[in-house]
Amino acid sequence: MRATEASLPMLNTTDSPQEGEMGKKLEVKCHRIISSESPAKLYCCCGVITVLTAAVVALSAALSVRKTEQISIKKTYTPCPRNWIGVGNKCFYFSEYSSNWTSSQDSCMEQEAQLARIDNQEELNFLRRYKGIFDHWIGLHRESSEYPWKWTDNTEYNNSVPIQGVENYAYLNTHGLNSARVYVNRRWICSKLNSYSLHCQTPFSPF
Template sequence: MRAAGSAESFVGMLNTTDSLKRGKLGKRFKRKYLRIISPMCSAKIYCSYAVIIILTVAIIVLSVALSVLGRNQQQASIKKTFAACPKNWIGVQNKCFYFSEDSSTWILSQKFCLEQNAQLARFDNMEELNFLRRYTGIFDYWIGLHRESPEHPWRWMDDTEYNSSVPIRGAEKHAYLKNNKISSARIYAEKRWICSKPNN
């Protein structure tokens, strides 16, 4: 019985000694392993941080560059659409337009425009005509179309012939914008007027 008991205690001691050794070896191994790995992990972590910082800076720089480029393109587009014009004039494409708030005859309206180095309004395409229509609202505005008689063609102030892209209603000699239409009236009728001149 003693032999059996001492054998068991010996096996128990061996197990304890083995587990102690394994525990000590495990701790030693961990320490050595961490000493070898730690500098590499630290370097990798620092490298990862550096890459993240570089990428973040690159993204910010690209974002700023793209926004500046987009803004410049937008400003260039605006400059093409809205010309730089004198105060109280509105620019579109390569022209400036003035919309009066007073009413006058066709002759006095043209005189006012000439004093501004302009003439009664001329539109060269549908985009310009639609632009003028948007600003006229409920009022009638003289424009630069006139003719000698109902048998003669409509002409602009520089004597070029009107292309009749939009028909002009009425049998009179001087044209004006009325809502979305172009109509004609007698020279002494009083209406507001639109002047136009090229953008400088």
């Protein structure tokens, strides 16, 4: 009987595993948990990165479209055409050639303008400074000395600046406004409302 008992291995009186075996089992479980969760975390990160990348691309595209629209608007409503000069709400064109009053008016109309109309002192001062040494036709005319001066749109001139001479077509010289016969060749000045004013339908102010 004692020999039989001696041949049997010694058993732990507690039914729980030894501490070393317990630690190994817990370590194995932790590795399993980490191994099972890591791919999920990786996929999640990839998903977040993909979403953020798509958002950045969409935002860049939206900004590009907005920039294109702004450029388009700027092109559409450029204040004055090329070779024209803006003053106040109007654009002025100074010719480099000479012609009579009628042909000068025709040239302005081809550019959707009229021979220059001067509506305030600022415009008059500018035109006198910018025209240089040359005399330029402007849009004032009359049928005879018995009739009032009118602009090309038939609006009467209020004579705020006297027009010298006895002829029926006005031009701008260094000293102010003067008159000459229609067939005299001079340079000319065209004027029209700028794009912003046309868009807003800003009327002329009388001068």
